Amino acid sequence: MGQRERIALWVLVGVGLLAQLITLPLLCGEVAELRRQLNVVAGVPGAAPTPDWNAGAAPLPTTAPNVGQASTWGAQLQLRVTQATLSEDGEAATLTIAVRGSGAADPLLDLPALVCGGAVYPVDGPSLETARMDLLALITRGEATAELVFYGRPDLSQVCALVLNPQQAADSVVAPRIEAPVPQLAPATPAE
Secondary structure, eight states, X not given: OOHHHHHHHHHHHHHHHHHHHHHHHHHHHHHHHHHHHHHHHHTOTTOOOOOOTTTTSOOOOTTOTTEEEEEETTEEEEEEEEEEEEOTTSSEEEEEEEEEXXXXXXXXXXXXXXXXXXXXXXXXXXXXHHHHHHTTHHHXXXXXXXXXXXXXXXXXXXXXXXXXXXXXXXXXXXXXXXXXXXXXXXXXXXXX
């Protein structure tokens, strides 16, 4: 074995050890959290209660008409549509969402949909990609905001709802279906 091969081998060994040093504490923490959640679900005496994931933060109003939530097996997600705007030409609607949560549930496993008066409007790909990156803050902070753009001339003057994970069940552990009403906009007045 030549000098180059030995160096390459030591580099690979070093990278492998570094990867283990980084992932082992993360894995141990996840296993401990899973064990704690299973003890709570199983009703083991002395198991710590599920933490209040809203503690220390201003709570979202529970009676607000634009809030949707899901809670399954220790995973909790709360969705609120904070703002809705239409593009100048009316082709696209931009929804600003605030998501709070804990656990391992994914709010964007499926393509989200905007439903207005029975019509379903698709999400814009680049906005979905950006929203997925923005919602990664759920992992570290427990809350995140993102913007989703829907096209096809949605009419936000009628009753609309944002549906996350529309193909999933509401009690899905991995990605629960969450539906939140969208703030209604005043109908556009025709130009004279």
